[in-house]
Amino acid sequence: MKEDVAKYVAHCLTCQQVKIEHQRASGMLQPLDIPVWKWDDISMDFVTGLPKTFKKNDAIWVVVDRLTKSAHFLAIQQGFSVSRLADIFTQNIIRLHGTPSSIVSDRDPRFTSHFWKGLQKAYGTKLRFSTAFHPQTDGQSERTIQTLEDMLRACALEWSGNWDEAPICWNEVGEKVIEGPELVRITNEKVAIAREKLKEAQTRQKSYADQHRRVLEFKVGEHVFLKVSPCRGVRRFGIKGKLSPRFIGPFEILERVGEVSYRLALPPQLSHVHSVFHVSLLRGYNYHPLHVVSYPLHTIQEDLSYEEEPEAIIDRQERVMRRKSIPFVKVLWKNHTEREATWETEEMIRSQYPTLFEN
Incomplete structure (x- = not known):
């Protein structure tokens, strides 16, 4: 039963695209060549x-x-x-x-x-x-x-x-x-x-660097997922919101470039993205005949990020500080569950997404 469960989870398309790997980073350090002569x-x-x-x-x-x-x-x-x-x-x-x-x-x-x-x-x-x-x-x-x-x-x-x-x-x-x-x-x-x-x-x-990395290799013709980073427009104290690693694909490997990079066969929607990626951005794909892959690839930016959009406000509360109270709203983001909703200041959400308060 354990073996069947592990095999089922390993071939689950949702798990392959969403789950985070708690392992060391892939790809060993590739330092630059030592110069032969000064100012060379x-x-x-x-x-x-x-x-x-x-x-x-x-x-x-x-x-x-x-x-x-x-x-x-x-x-x-x-x-x-x-x-x-x-x-x-x-x-x-x-x-x-x-x-x-x-x-x-x-x-x-x-x-x-x-x-x-x-x-x-x-x-x-x-x-x-x-x-x-x-x-x-x-x-x-x-x-x-x-x-x-x-x-x-x-x-x-x-x-x-x-x-x-x-x-x-x-x-x-x-x-x-x-x-x-x-x-x-x-x-x-x-x-x-x-x-x-x-x-x-x-x-x-x-x-020192290789102690925290691991060797990961793929073969030409295999299919892999590509990591992207959803980026929220909301800023907390001048810093963008947390990044939730996601994977899109799968894409076929066309060739190996150097020791730790691969060239992928990207669809036309990703023509603005460079086709060579470091191995740490890739995840192996386990094929299953029932998989139906669909993803809005046109939203992917050149740096492999895309902006997350809020879906609804599901709760409100006021937090009392020393001399004033600040209204907060609980925002449900698209493709997230209610458990993953985040609390943001109402002023910040209203300035970034005013249409969210129309309904």
Whole structure:
């Protein structure tokens, strides 16, 4: 009887699409390759939202060498065009360090534009973009930005004036001149040491991360479910409501991309979604001839989320605080049971969904 029940539950379509897996995350850590030479592999990002200076600058372009961790901080205007940014990149990076082999960055519209991609293709530079699933790919520049912001805050408190004129770097007193073969020898030794230390740190980081992950593999031709995240428009204290993991599909696996990613055969309704997914977003599908799969795929956003809509208000109450009482309503969301209804402030629900109070 136990075996029959387990088999029945495993092939239940509702259970496969709704239940959450209480297991370790799938897919082992895949670190980036260690750079071979300084300024051969770089990462970059923007610091925006800064106050405007006398030169009209309101952003910083941070470019970091992944081997030596040295960086360039370029004061720019947030409204600069991609062609203007390309000129700045050529003058400040390529002129000093040569053309990089690869660039790690997030999916900023300026980095994903056709002009930037065409320019880097002409240079022979490979673009490596982070994803919404794995933003840690761009962690090097993000960590450098944290240090930069701390130094800028300290300078803004200590000195008056514009942030693009703040003395955030201090050089050693005096000059040390090394030329000829001695410079080449010392440089090669330092680069070898840096690569060895990076390898040790990367191996240690991978061992720590893999302790909380598990190996999960699928074969070409198998069918899998794809995880999506329902996102409610209601915000609590500036933070969106909780996410309830769901699965849509099943979809056929067309090919394996790399070690932990797969390309799926998506329907036309999901043509705006990239077809390659990390293995942690997939769940194996147990086929049953009575399964009838239906789902409003047109509501899925590009980041695999969709906005949940409230269905009805099933209860009301007032909660007394120190000096005032706040009205709350119990909201039943679509595709949820009454047990999963949530209490929200009436003011918040009324501002987000005014039509809900018409009936």
